[in-house]
Amino acid sequence: MIAFYWGFGMVWFVGFLSSNLPSTSHAQSCFSCTGICHSEPCNCQMGLCSSEMCFIERKPTEIKGSFRITKGCIENPARTQEICDFDHFPDHLQCVCRGHNCNDHIYLLHQSFQYRKNITCRKCSERDPDCGDTCYGHWCHEDSATGASGCGYGPPSLPFFHKGPELFYHTSKICVTMSRGSGVPRRHCICNRPYCNHAKQAYRNAQPPSPHDLPFRQCYNCDVNAQEAAITASCKQNRCIGHYCTFARHQQLLPNGQQITSEKQGCMNVSMSSQIQLGCAKKWLRGEFVEESCACNNYDLCNRDVYTAATSQRNPFRLFILFCLIRNFF
């Protein structure tokens, strides 16, 4: 009997380490809480939410030496590996895991960091884009609109892309141009060679070619902030053109029960199409917030709302099975 339990424990542990193995757990809940800590161990274990996948995040707060820990539920996470790792910044950690209350605490698996090389990148602020400063990180980034540049840590990340080492398998530099709402389009690039993020304007504008087999789509281009009934923008007439339509929504629940919603619909042009996270990713903490982010490209205006963005990208094979199942019922 003891041998059986031990064996089962090992299977679960290996399953946690490797996202490629099928999950052995059918339980459906995650810890869902947030708190500020001034010392280790930094943890919270109060509420629950239900989902097959859970997250934990730890970020510094404005008060020096203190951290905010946040736990909750996640669906279709951008992370391709179910491990704890840096989340863009050296002091932000994020863990994603699958299984009953698996977001118990932060597991730092040092193996994954050991094989990652540090590279030197340019590091300048918007105010002084041509400064001579550098940093050491896992990848470099640049924002071509502002000239800001710096180092990224953990899995390489770009908005609406999968976050994983696969991002740099076929190319060493990826750029996206995003238009959301009324602002001018912004270009972000990430790359993984020393000094690959350019400071000088002339290099910043040299863009990797875009994939020629991708059709352009017309998308809703809108930025709405709403608190209860007070909607501050209405822009259903505005359109933009891009390889992908995007939709991002953040809903915050205030202690008085009111809800603040921010919605951004827009377009995205890309230099590489293989690692886009199609459909919607969702992250939530019960009674606190819901964050959704979607990308779609199979018809014009597919970013109307979360539902159309998610369903327009459903796997046709899965829909076919669903259709057969439903037909058998009647």
Ligand SMILES: *[C@@H]1O[C@H](CO)[C@@H](O)[C@H](O)[C@H]1NC(C)=O
């Ligand atoms: C990479 O750089 C970070 C930050 O400077 C440092 O803490 C870490 O030890 C370095 N890792 C390697 C393998 O050089």
Ligand SMILES: *[C@@H]1O[C@H](CO)[C@@H](O)[C@H](O)[C@H]1NC(C)=O
């Ligand atoms: C994407 O590229 C097309 C064609 O060059 C252009 O018309 C469109 O405005 C671009 N969209 C964004 C978001 O940059």
